[in-house]
Amino acid sequence: MVTYLKRNRSCRILLVEKTDRLYRNLRDAVTVEELDIEVHLVKEGQIVSKDSKSQAKLIHGIHLVMARNYSENLREEAKKGMLEKASQGGFPGLAPFGYRNNKAERTIEIDPVDSLIVSRLFALYATGSHTLSTLKKTIHAEAGKKLSRGNIHLILKNRFYIGFFEWGGQTYPGIHPLFVNRSVFDQVQSLLTGHNRPKPSKREIAFRGLMQCSYDGCLLTGDVQKEKYVYYRCTGHRGKCELPRFREDDISNRLGEPLKALQVPQEVVLQIVSALREDQRRAASKIITERSRLELRLTGIRNRMDSAYADKLDGKIPEDFWERKMTDWRMEEQQIKMAMDGLSSAETGDRALDAQRIFELANKVYSLYVSQDSTEKAKSLKMLFSNCSVDAVSVTPTYRKPFDMIFKRAVLEEWSGRLDSN
Structure with a gap:
């Protein structure tokens, strides 16, 4: 101006x-x-x-x-x-990477996509096998996300991920949800401030970052001995640990044992997939019926708007009456459009096919596992497990969804004859 x-x-x-x-x-x-x-x-x-x-x-x-x-x-x-x-524990500013601001409720919630990248950043750096530069390249290759070394460093040092934030020169405990493990965060801080910064290994340590010591909660890392053999041990960030060292072949066999439990009877698979297909058919039919009803309502509203406009031009109705009715009709038109958009978002993919693929993977994963090399085995395990607790004699995995439910039913053999129970 x-x-x-x-x-x-x-x-x-x-x-x-x-x-x-x-x-x-x-x-x-x-x-x-x-x-x-x-x-x-x-x-x-x-x-x-x-x-x-x-x-x-x-x-x-x-x-x-x-x-x-x-x-x-x-x-x-x-x-x-x-x-x-x-x-009161609420962060007043813009949510950091991995979170998002909920403007409607004025809260901060976990971003379902970026939070996975943040968790992966902490998990990878905690293994001790990455620098900020190699971490940047790895995340870009895995998630397609471009992050600068400076941003990665800020993320790894940000205490917001363990429940604290800075505001007005003071530190406050936050009430926002958390998704980064405190022990992993502490381990990352130790590596960031330590004299021996992580160096990329010439040989890939396949299972590093996947296992946690059941004695002290530290991660397990790997060392190459005689430029040939890989041994896994507790990082010992909390002092001396009782966990023995494991050769890679030994730990590989132990990690494969829990996969045997992911077996689902074929008749149960067929029942569940059939039930899901029937549910999808009924849901699709309801959506088509509801969409037709909304389209008729929308057509009726627009016809009223056109007729009222013609009456206004002919002087049959006063201006203020026409404006008031148009406001009501536009609001109703907007509500119908929102309802139709909601129907579009409800039209999800083929859930029955997705379930069938998951069950096929669960039933075949062990036979595939034993035929793979260590790198491929690690990829399979990361797809199924979020973490594994290891002690001197056993491995206790934490299954990712939906494999956690499959494991619970399979290990207790609680496959019900009722479709709705499964």
């Missing part, structure tokens, strides 16, 4: 609703005054220019001071509200 008024000397009048819609500080007031224009303040009934009377300028100056005071008071109240929110 200022640039336009400077370039177009023929335009010398500025229409403004009221003072605080134009400026709220003295600097902007001086800028407008130097333009040598007439400012018409519509709601205040004032015209201000260099030729205005002193009384008009005084009243305008009072309005400007009041507007400035309102702005400063608003800022103070906003800061006060943010500090109050922080003291």
Whole structure:
């Protein structure tokens, strides 16, 4: 606006609703005054220019001071509200990577996509086999996400992921949900501040980052001995540990044992897949019926709008009545469109086919596992397990969904004859 008024000397009048819609500080007031224009303040009934009377300028100056005071008071109240929110555990700012702001509820929630990348960053760096540069390349290759070394470093040091945040120079405990393990975070901090920064290994340690010591909760790492043999051991970040060292072949066999439990009877698989297909068929039929009903409603609303507009043009209905009805009809039209969009989002993929593939994988995973090399075995395990607790004699995995439910049913042989139970 200022640039336009400077370039177009023929335009010398500025229409403004009221003072605080134009400026709220003295600097902007001086800028407008130097333009040598007439400012018409519509709601205040004032015209201000260099030729205005002193009384008009005084009243305008009072309005400007009041507007400035309102702005400063608003800022103070906003800061006060943010500090109050922080003291109650709510983060008042923009959520860090891995989280997102829920504007409707004014809370912070876990981002379902970015949180997986953050968890992967911590897990990979905690193994001790990555630098920030190699971590950057690995995440880009795995997730397609480009993160700078600086951003990765900020993520790895951010205490927000373990429930704390900084605001106004103070540290507050947060009430936001967490998804990063505290022991993994501490291990990452130890590596970041330690003298021996992680160096990429010349030989890939396949199962590193997948196992956790059941004695002290530290991760298991791997070492190459005699440039040939790989041994796994507890990192020992919490002191000396009782866990013995394992050769890679030994730990590979142990990790494969839990896969035998993921067996589902074929007749149960067929029942579940058949039931899911029937559910999908019924759901699709309901969606088609509901969509047809909404389309009829939408057509009816639009016909009313067209008829009412024609009546308005013919003078059959007054202007205010037409505007009021149009507002109601537009709102109803918007609600119908939202309902139709909701039906579109409800049309998910082939759940029966997805379930069938999951069961096929569960039934074949052990036979595939024993035929793979260590690197491929590790990939299979990471797809099925989120973590494995290892002691001197056993391996206890934590299954990812939905394999956790399959394992519970399979190990207890609780496959029911009722389709709804399965």
